[in-house]
Amino acid sequence: MQYRRLGSTGLQLSALSFGAWVTFGQQVGRKQARELLSLAWDRGINFFDNAETYNHGEAEQLMGDVLVDLRLPRDSYCVSSKVFFGAVEHPRPTQRGLSRKHVVEACHQALQRLRVDYLDLYFCHRPDPDTPVAETVAAMDLLVRQGKVLYWGTSEWPAAAIHEAHRVAREGGYAAPVAEQPQYNLLHRERVEVEYAPLYAAYGMGTTIWSPLASGLLSGKYDHGVPEDSRLAQPGYEWLREIALGEGGARAARVRGLRPLAAELGATPAQLAIAWCLANPQVSTVLLGASRREQLEQNLAVLDLLPHFDLALKQRIERVVEGGAG
Numbered sequence: 217m218q219y220r221r222l223g224s225t226g227l228q229l230s231a232l233s234f235g236a237w238v239t240f241g242q243q244v245g246r247k248q249a250r251e252l253l254s255l256a257w258d259r260g261i262n263f264f265d266n267a268e269t270y271n272h273g274e275a276e277q278l279m280g281d282v283l284v285d286l287r288l289p290r291d292s293y294c295v296s297s298k299v300f301f302g303a304v305e306h307p308r309p310t311q312r313g314l315s316r317k318h319v320v321e322a323c324h325q326a327l328q329r330l331r332v333d334y335l336d337l338y339f340c341h342r343p344d345p346d347t348p349v350a351e352t353v354a355a356m357d358l359l360v361r362q363g364k365v366l367y368w369g370t371s372e373w374p375a376a377a378i379h380e381a382h383r384v385a386r387e388g389g390y391a392a393p394v395a396e397q398p399q400y401n402l403l404h405r406e407r408v409e410v411e412y413a414p415l416y417a418a419y420g421m422g423t424t425i426w427s428p429l430a431s432g433l434l435s436g437k438y439d440h441g442v443p444e445d446s447r448l449a450q451p452g453y454e455w456l457r458e459i460a461l462g463e464g465g466a467r468a469a470r471v472r473g474l475r476p477l478a479a480e481l482g483a484t485p486a487q488l489a490i491a492w493c494l495a496n497p498q499v500s501t502v503l504l505g506a507s508r509r510e511q512l513e514q515n516l517a518v519l520d521l522l523p524h525f526d527l528a529l530k531q532r533i534e535r536v537v538e539g540g541a542g
C-alpha cells in the first residue's frame with residue numbers, strides 16, 4: 217500500500233480507502249462486511265468511510281459491529297462519518313442539515329453506531345443553505361476541542377463556501393476544514409481539476425475522492441446492459457441508474473473503449489480508471505466501494521499498475537473516454 221498525507225495535515229491515509237455507500241446494510245450483510253473490511257485492513261487500507269445517511273444508519277452500525285469484531289487496534293485505522301441528510305427516512309427539521317444542533321447530535325449518534333470514542337474525520341455531506349457557514353464551523357470546532365472529532369471536512373461544497381469556512385475559521389481561531397470529499401472519475405473531472413484548483417495551495421486541503429468507477433460504470437460491467445445483482449439494479453437507486461448510464465446510455469457508450477486498452481496492458485478497465493484517479497497528486501485517497509471480495513481484490517491490485525502509469529498512458533485513457541482513438 218502507498219500512504220499519502222491528507223493535504224497539509226500530518227495524517228497518513230492509505231492511497232486506497234474503503235467506503236460503505238449502497239453496499240453495507242443493503243447488498244452486504246455482516247459476514248461479507250467482515251470479509252471486506254478484514255481484506256482491506258490486511259492489505260494496508262487504513263481509512264473506512266461512512267455517513268449517517270447510508271442505509272439510514274445501518275451502514276455505520278454494521279461497520280461498527282465489524283470493527284469491534286475484528287478487534288483492530290483503534291490507532292491503526294481511521295473512520296469517518298458525514299452529516300447533513302439525516303439518519304432517519306423522513307427527518308424532521310432538527311434531524312438534518314448543518315445546524316449546531318444536528319452537527320453535534322449526529323456526531324454523538326455516529327459514535328454510538330460505529331462504536332468508537334472519536335471520529336477521525338467528520339464531513340459536512342453537502343452545503344446547507346439554511347445554516348450560516350459560521351455556525352457550522354463553530355460546531356465542528358467545538359467537537360474538535362472536545363476530542364470527539366480529529367479532523368473535519370466538506371463534501372461537494374462550492375469553492376466559494378469553502379473559502380468562507382476558512383475565513384470564519386481564521387478570524388474566529390476555529391479548526392478549519394482540512395479536506396473535501398468530491399466525486400472524481402474519468403467522467404466527472406471539473407470540480408476537482410478546475411473549481412477546487414485554487415484551494416489546494418491556499419489552504420493545503422486534501423481530497424478523499426468518491427465513485428472512482430462512477431458507481432461501477434468504468435469497470436465495463438454495464439457494457440451490455442444492467443446485471444441483476446449490480447448497483448444500478450438495486451431497488452431505490454433508479455435515480456442513480458439514469459445518472460450513471462446517461463441519457464440513452466450515452467455515458468455507458470463513452471467507456472466501452474477502455475476494455476481493449478486495458479487488455480493491452482494486462483489490466484482491467486476498473487484498474488485503469490482507479491489508477492487514473494491516483495495519478496492526480498491532489499487526490500489524497502481514492503475511496504473504493506465493493507459488493508464482493510473479488511472486486512476489492514481486483515481494485516487493490518491497481519497498485520501493481522502504478523509504476524507503468526505515465527503521462528502518455530493517462531492521456532490515452534482520457535482520449536478514449538472523450539471519444540477519440542486510444
Ligand SMILES: NC(=O)c1ccc[n+]([C@@H]2O[C@H](COP(=O)([O-])OP(=O)(O)OC[C@H]3O[C@@H](n4cnc5c(N)ncnc54)[C@H](OP(=O)(O)O)[C@@H]3O)[C@@H](O)[C@H]2O)c1
Nearest residue numbers: 235236237426427428429430431432435446447503505507
Ligand atoms: N461524499 C459523498 O457524497 C459520497 C457519495 C458517494 C460515495 N461516497 C463514498 O465513496 C465510496 C466509494 O464510492 P462508490 O461506491 O460509488 O465507488 P465506485 O468505485 O464508483 O463504485 C463501487 C461499486 O462498483 C462496483 N464495482 C467495484 N469494483 C468493481 C470491479 N472491479 N468490477 C465490477 N464492478 C465493480 C460495485 O457495485 P456492484 O457490485 O453493486 O455493481 C461497487 O459497489 C462510497 O462507499 C462512500 O464511502 C461519498
